[in-house]
Amino acid sequence: MTGTLTPVPDVRALLRGAIELEPTAAGLLPHRLPAWARAQTDDPQLRLVEAQPSGVRLAVRTTATRLELDVLPTKRQYAGVPARPDGRYDVLVDGALAEQLTAPGGNVLTVDMMTGAHTFEAGEPTTLAVGLPAGETAVEVWLPHDEQTEVVALRSDAPLEPLADDRPRWLHHGSSISHGSNATHPTGTWPVVAARLAGLDLLNLGFGGSAMLDPFVARTIRDTPADRISVKLGINLVNGDVMRRRVLGPAVHGWLDTIRDGHPETPLRLVSPIFCGVHEATPGPTAPDMAAMAEGRVAFVAGGDPAAVAAGALTLEVVREVLAEVVERRDDPHLVHVDGLDLYGPADAERLPLPDNLHPDGETHRLIGERFAALPGW
Known part of the structure; x- marks a missing residue:
């Protein structure tokens, strides 16, 4: 009883x-x-x-x-x-x-x-x-x-x-995909999948539509205890068409400098965007797909002009190139670049397309989480 x-x-x-x-x-x-x-x-x-x-x-x-x-x-x-x-x-x-x-x-x-x-x-x-x-x-x-x-x-x-928890604490920041968009339940988001597989205590600072290199987010990461840190950047900068190539590299350097002020030697992964066909070579802004809306479903299209890339507009291809350059230029043995295409690439998109052209479904969240957990170096 x-x-x-x-x-x-x-x-x-x-x-x-x-x-x-x-x-x-x-x-x-x-x-x-x-x-x-x-x-x-x-x-x-x-x-x-x-x-x-x-x-x-x-x-x-x-x-x-x-x-x-x-x-x-x-x-x-x-x-x-x-x-x-x-x-x-x-x-x-x-x-x-x-x-x-x-x-x-x-x-x-x-x-x-x-x-x-x-x-x-x-x-x-x-x-x-x-x-x-x-x-x-x-x-x-x-x-x-x-x-x-x-x-x-x-x-x-x-x-x-x-509940006592002595696992290493992993602080992750990212966009709606890190937040869990289109995952079907809370332990099915890719960061939770990765944390459970890797034996980590997750603090998820993934914010849908809002991984915008805001300085106050970098300071929050700086001031928060963590044993592992990862930052996944790029898709929202393209979504909002908020930045040009000229300022992206220095802005990311400044973000990393701020994080390092509080975590000088904490293992840190800088993760570039996963594959997203609509924005690979076409800048933002992202717009609702009106044809899909007429059918009663949510989907998105790229609203920018590919010709604007020559003038500095960002695409996912450009973002990946810049993030790799940032990591290469920094004298930081504890910083690693993770290419988002290794988590979900063009071949994966053929088999597991993004349902709304931006966000992975539940099966793809699990795939990304499994691949992230299997990466070496942590």
Whole structure:
């Protein structure tokens, strides 16, 4: 017979993978950038995605057989296309995936991709019930990687202790692919796949649409303890058509200088973009594919002119060349360049095409994660 469920008075010590936990009217909102960094940008995209808990999980050791977790999700939908599925909560027991849950309801943020307009509809929290086997277990509940989630309350029928973790800490920064776009569940994103295979404790600073060489992100990395660091750059710089070749190399050098101020000898991987056919030789900006929108699906096209490359416009081919040059020029024995084409290249695209022309599906996330974990040098 199980005991009465007792509220956990402070969930903070049980949550892992966030930079900061913000008290809200509902509970705790995990952030993957600190408040001082968030104050340095008014970009609604970055503010949205850094508060989506990719890599954030409840991690406990317990003899409990029942947990109840109250959450308030904020669902993101796109006007004119079918509703996105509810985010999944992966429940791992002693390291194995035991259950997947969803939280129907909650808030709904609707985005018009053509105008950028947002509408917000408030909703109510949902209770997730987790059943556990008898005896002491290590339990992780991974929050949805692409669905903002406020942790409202936690109850259990036995005491909960923070799950000890002595694995090396891996801090990774990247774009929506690193964030987990088009992965089907939170432990299926490529950084989580790689971390689990390599025996690393992941802190994921992948921000959808927002790997823009923002200085406050470099300073956040500089100031955050880490045993391994990787930075995956390029696709968002092309997506937004925000930079020219003249400034890309010096900007990346400056970013690496900032990181090295806090991590002078930490193993560091600079990762170039994976293959993306629409932007290999065509600059941005990226635009919605109107034909796909008319069919009720989301896809993207390149909106730039290939002739602009001669004047310094960025493509993925150009970015890879510049990043390789940066690593070659730096006197840094702990810095390694990883060619994104070794993680997902043209031959892979023939077999596993990007469904929306930008983001990999779940099978491809696993492939990228397996290949990243197998790279030498860590």
